[in-house]
Amino acid sequence: MDTLWNTLHPFVQASIGGLLIGLASWLMLASLGRVAGISGIAASAISPAAQAPGERGWRWAFLLGLAVMGALASTLLHTPASAQRPWPLLLAAGLLVGLGTVWGSGCTSGHGVCGMGRRSARSLVATLVFMGTGFATVLIAHYAVFSWT
């Protein structure tokens, strides 16, 4: 299966994957009437604050589907799925992504895919900002003394 898939050009693979991400967001919108923003779903799922009954369950179900299908698909396709970074960097990056997506109300899915899909100016600005600092970080890391580049 993976050999057949790998005959496709990376741009085609990326587009097919993107369409599926869009369809998953549409399914969430049409069925539960919600935005498929993964950082928001995850942060609310683990939030200790009291929530209305039924508000936590669907979030955990989404995360379960995400983790299980992610494992299944990457196993079947033999996708390399490791970050291969020193652990202090993994910790710092995870912390920044966690803080940033909660304070900034969204991530690549909530702002990039759903928010821009809703033609929200907030999401467009957020997406431009996180793409910008992402570009800048990779650029700076190239010049920094870290050995991983």
Added chain:
Amino acid sequence: MLKKLTFSLLSGAVFALGLVLSGMTQPAKVLGFLNIGGIVAPERFGAWDASLAFVMGGALCVTLLAFAITPRAGRKPWLAERFELPTRQDIDRPLLLGAALFGIGWGLVGYCPGPALASLLTGGLDTLIFVAALAGGMWAAKQFPILKSTG
């Protein structure tokens, strides 16, 4: 309730399939996309990988359509009483600062929340460490919503 859980699980599963097929769960590929130095000087920075732009493009083709036709006045979602979509339109400091921090973290490792969680069971120790820190960061941000006070 069971229907809600099933559809939510299904949405998460299709989302993960899209992430894996598109290459988003491979941090090296994500960093290759963020490597804009490669556009102007590939011999110096390494090649730029444009493919992830197609992920966003493909997804937006669907969501632009979805949000234009699905949440209409007088219509309800299949399994809920109403659509619960974000309503805020102000561009405030928390949004800008949060997005900026998120981008830095994304650029350091190449994981945003979706791909990290989709790799949780197969990504090994690296992914576990990242996701633990991610959860810690989310929890901390909820405890210290200092930045929210301006919004």
